[in-house]
Amino acid sequence: MARMIITGAVAFLFLASLVASQSADGPVPAVETAAAEPNCCVDFHSWAKNTGCSPEQSDDCNTWCQSQCRGGECKPRGGRHFCHCFC
Incomplete structure (x- = not known):
């Protein structure tokens, strides 16, 4: 024993x-590849060729996010906007 x-x-x-x-x-x-491809219920600090975005870029971020996440949106996190994919 x-x-x-x-x-x-x-x-x-x-x-x-x-x-x-x-x-x-x-x-x-695996974490690196997961961050490169949008997934459900995850915030992405990189979108298109940008890392975060200022509030005035939120429309571009939302456009990219919606097309890549099938309905995601950019949400403010720490003064910047990040793509959040919906579930």
Whole structure:
């Protein structure tokens, strides 16, 4: 019984170290591709070739967002607008 607990603890620590080393190297590739393609219920900080937009660009952001997200809209977040895809 003790041997199983020790083996489980070692396996857990090994997996935790793999996750920590991957996080230290940068974002996981799946996260990078997910951010590049609009998905439901997600805010996108990049739209078209822009990163966020000022309030006067919200019409352009909304146009891009609606076409890419099938009905999304740009919402203000921290003084900038970001594309939010509806579910």
